[in-house]
Amino acid sequence: xxxxxxxxxxxxxxxxxxxxPTLDLLDRAAERNYPDIELITLRVPVEAGKITAxxxxxxxxxxxxxxxxxxxxxxxxxxxxxxxxxxVKDFPVADNVGARPHDETVFPDGPFAYQATxxxxxxAEALRERGIPAKVSNSASTYLCNxxxxxxxxxxxxxxxxxxxxxxxxxxxxxxxxxxxxxxHEFPSMSLDLMSDAVDAAIRTSTERDTxxxxxxxxx
Amino acid sequence: xxxxxxxxxxxxxxxxxxxxPTLDLLDRAAERNYPDIELITLRVPVEAGKITAxxxxxxxxxxxxxxxxxxxxxxxxxxxxxxxxxxVKDFPVADNVGARPHDETVFPDGPFAYQATxxxxxxAEALRERGIPAKVSNSASTYLCNxxxxxxxxxxxxxxxxxxxxxxxxxxxxxxxxxxxxxxHEFPSMSLDLMSDAVDAAIRTSTERDTxxxxxxxxx
Amino acid sequence: xxxxxxxxxxxxxxxxxxxxPTLDLLDRAAERNYPDIELITLRVPVEAGKITAxxxxxxxxxxxxxxxxxxxxxxxxxxxxxxxxxxVKDFPVADNVGARPHDETVFPDGPFAYQATxxxxxxAEALRERGIPAKVSNSASTYLCNxxxxxxxxxxxxxxxxxxxxxxxxxxxxxxxxxxxxxxHEFPSMSLDLMSDAVDAAIRTSTERDTxxxxxxxxx
Amino acid sequence: xxxxxxxxxxxxxxxxxxxxPTLDLLDRAAERNYPDIELITLRVPVEAGKITAxxxxxxxxxxxxxxxxxxxxxxxxxxxxxxxxxxVKDFPVADNVGARPHDETVFPDGPFAYQATxxxxxxAEALRERGIPAKVSNSASTYLCNxxxxxxxxxxxxxxxxxxxxxxxxxxxxxxxxxxxxxxHEFPSMSLDLMSDAVDAAIRTSTERDTxxxxxxxxx
Numbered sequence: 032x033x034x035x036x037x038x039x040x041x042x043x044x045x046x047x048x049x050x051x052p053t054l055d056l057l058d059r060a061a062e063r064n065y066p067d068i069e070l071i072t073l074r075v076p077v078e079a080g081k082i083t084a085x086x087x088x089x090x091x092x093x094x095x096x097x098x099x100x101x102x103x104x105x106x107x108x109x110x111x112x113x114x115x116x117x118x119v120k121d122f123p124v125a126d127n128v129g130a131r132p133h134d135e136t137v138f139p140d141g142p143f144a145y146q147a148t149x150x151x152x153x154x155a156e157a158l159r160e161r162g163i164p165a166k167v168s169n170s171a172s173t174y175l176c177n178x179x180x181x182x183x184x185x186x187x188x189x190x191x192x193x194x195x196x197x198x199x200x201x202x203x204x205x206x207x208x209x210x211x212x213x214x215x216h217e218f219p220s221m222s223l224d225l226m227s228d229a230v231d232a233a234i235r236t237s238t239e240r241d242t243x244x245x246x247x248x249x250x251x
Numbered sequence: 252x253x254x255x256x257x258x259x260x261x262x263x264x265x266x267x268x269x270x271x272p273t274l275d276l277l278d279r280a281a282e283r284n285y286p287d288i289e290l291i292t293l294r295v296p297v298e299a300g301k302i303t304a305x306x307x308x309x310x311x312x313x314x315x316x317x318x319x320x321x322x323x324x325x326x327x328x329x330x331x332x333x334x335x336x337x338x339v340k341d342f343p344v345a346d347n348v349g350a351r352p353h354d355e356t357v358f359p360d361g362p363f364a365y366q367a368t369x370x371x372x373x374x375a376e377a378l379r380e381r382g383i384p385a386k387v388s389n390s391a392s393t394y395l396c397n398x399x400x401x402x403x404x405x406x407x408x409x410x411x412x413x414x415x416x417x418x419x420x421x422x423x424x425x426x427x428x429x430x431x432x433x434x435x436h437e438f439p440s441m442s443l444d445l446m447s448d449a450v451d452a453a454i455r456t457s458t459e460r461d462t463x464x465x466x467x468x469x470x471x
Numbered sequence: 472x473x474x475x476x477x478x479x480x481x482x483x484x485x486x487x488x489x490x491x492p493t494l495d496l497l498d499r500a501a502e503r504n505y506p507d508i509e510l511i512t513l514r515v516p517v518e519a520g521k522i523t524a525x526x527x528x529x530x531x532x533x534x535x536x537x538x539x540x541x542x543x544x545x546x547x548x549x550x551x552x553x554x555x556x557x558x559v560k561d562f563p564v565a566d567n568v569g570a571r572p573h574d575e576t577v578f579p580d581g582p583f584a585y586q587a588t589x590x591x592x593x594x595a596e597a598l599r600e601r602g603i604p605a606k607v608s609n610s611a612s613t614y615l616c617n618x619x620x621x622x623x624x625x626x627x628x629x630x631x632x633x634x635x636x637x638x639x640x641x642x643x644x645x646x647x648x649x650x651x652x653x654x655x656h657e658f659p660s661m662s663l664d665l666m667s668d669a670v671d672a673a674i675r676t677s678t679e680r681d682t683x684x685x686x687x688x689x690x691x
Numbered sequence: 692x693x694x695x696x697x698x699x700x701x702x703x704x705x706x707x708x709x710x711x712p713t714l715d716l717l718d719r720a721a722e723r724n725y726p727d728i729e730l731i732t733l734r735v736p737v738e739a740g741k742i743t744a745x746x747x748x749x750x751x752x753x754x755x756x757x758x759x760x761x762x763x764x765x766x767x768x769x770x771x772x773x774x775x776x777x778x779v780k781d782f783p784v785a786d787n788v789g790a791r792p793h794d795e796t797v798f799p800d801g802p803f804a805y806q807a808t809x810x811x812x813x814x815a816e817a818l819r820e821r822g823i824p825a826k827v828s829n830s831a832s833t834y835l836c837n838x839x840x841x842x843x844x845x846x847x848x849x850x851x852x853x854x855x856x857x858x859x860x861x862x863x864x865x866x867x868x869x870x871x872x873x874x875x876h877e878f879p880s881m882s883l884d885l886m887s888d889a890v891d892a893a894i895r896t897s898t899e900r901d902t903x904x905x906x907x908x909x910x911x
Contacts, residue, residue, distance in 0.1 A: 144364035162866035170390035206822035219768040219879030382646035426602035439659030584804035610830035
């Protein structure tokens, strides 16, 4: 059986925040040295203007079987496996260089939304089996996380690459919350060990399964 | 100027709950006796199997300029003006006759999602001007509320009716929360007066404006 | 039967916020013109250094049967009827003149805590009967709201006045949330009509009942 | 320097729940084999009728320098270091043998409340330094957790033992949330590793410090 190629992306620190756990998750994934997976990890700048080109270049260069992007969602309590990417850039706050588009599309000629092509229900089940709190989330919001997810789904389809793409939102790290000011000082958190296991489960499930399972959701 | 025709829908009580504020909102909207709007109010059963036919029949019969559906979202604290309807039926709980589809489409041949065609940002602005807490929400979830919103958007486009369609989620009523058991006994609520004003603002904005405004979002 | 005397207090606007719903609630209570209640409404400055003297002066001057203080609790979703005032000033933010005591007592020689002497369970029941979301809360926090509640309870006991004293926390007003920035833009709110009814129920219950009822709590 | 004696208590599983992370925390604390601390771990039944006698017997037998009780608080996102124990039994749900007292005291002749005598601010600071999300909480509620905390504080004072006593509330474990039904399936959680470090920091700080530090709180 041939090796699978996986691109995993994380974000550089956002704004004033001094860390972003997704970069640690890239490092931890790389350290796993998967024998049967060629893993490419990419650090993505928090700049709307650079994301689409970055995704396009990486898809062209690596032609991956699986594309999984990671993003921090302060306030989230469980791993959020995103179902939907919308063709919307509607930023509640500016990115790291001051851009704050609103009511704009990601691709003017793209459809209104894409469904993730990684097996989201199978990933949710794999996380539950490992004892990792998780849910399928129905919106990746309208910020940079949605933009990269939409870009990966749209471009892999337009280029006919067959890449399965998706997005995981992760909670704050404990260390961040322990030192954060109001109102983040009581935000939920998740240990890097557990988040790293979640990323591993998502990578394995996405490379091992051709189709998703059918399973009832656990909440609204 | 000719009169506009508006269909407004609400839900019958769900499951064990003894009330649904959306029915009160239908009554209150009817009592406004809009001089320039022909308002049709529809009570929708909490049955996945009946919703699509009900929407199709009403669109055929009334050919409305505007379609606004209302739904209760226990736990919501502000009016949620929905941006997105997904082609997904993935019910976290059964409907009133025990149906609980999961990982199914609303229309097998429909696109993955529609954007609301009522002017969501202009409605959000109108609500804010009236002092009513509101937000644009990026997911109508995957339950009956999403199903009726998707059906109205898909069928009005397929039938080329030009109907502007959308969905508002509303919080629990104070009376409901006052008598609810754990964990709903501390859920946020909104008075029927305020919710009714929100519906009025949505109807007026949707009938008076041809296009939406562009405005930055206020949160994630 | 002789008339009862009631002192009702509210806070002036806090910090940068342009309004405080408790002042509106004082006005609305005064407008009720209770035939059998002599109502004194007091506006309290957001200054730790002035509160104790203000309470002492008012208790001496009016010798009220009932003392009810009101305070805003941003983020609260239901009326919070406080059970406990602690002998602690531990301010998470500064007051309006920059004072921010921490780990200090309200009265160096007072007991660690007082229980409210207004009938909190009977008030909770009265609110529920009127359809107003409410709960008994077990901590008035350690800010100015706790300070005024502790002061009223301690001084009325030390002076042997027989005053029944207590505190109600109220949610944000809808108008405030409608115009608030992140993260308050999605905070729960309650209409002034409903909050005013809650204050009325608390005043009536506190003046009409000599003892509290016994009733199970509804949540944690 | 002589060895310190510490009693650490956890709860047996509550009701239908199949686990309680506090028992794991007892095991992990025991495994640390503190060279300079004599640690006694106690499993406490979820029965109001047994708690006071259990505390009294343990205080008599061990005469500990420090008493720390642990309890699960589903929905909590950070370690809650309790400041206050109230002389109130007001159970929102029944205990494991069906007892559900309301509006009763823990000790009829005790004061209304006690302040924790372990150094809560120093513990909060120690947790923050270790990167563990934590807060000082102002109410231990009115259930069994409050009852054991009040009992330990009251009895150690009445018996003049000089024991420093306190209580830590902990979040759900990730494993529990991963398999929990609505609404607990999205509750915050904390890894046992982190919770165990928090208990260690609380034990060390309570045995090493004679007095608490003064420090501003971080939230409401």
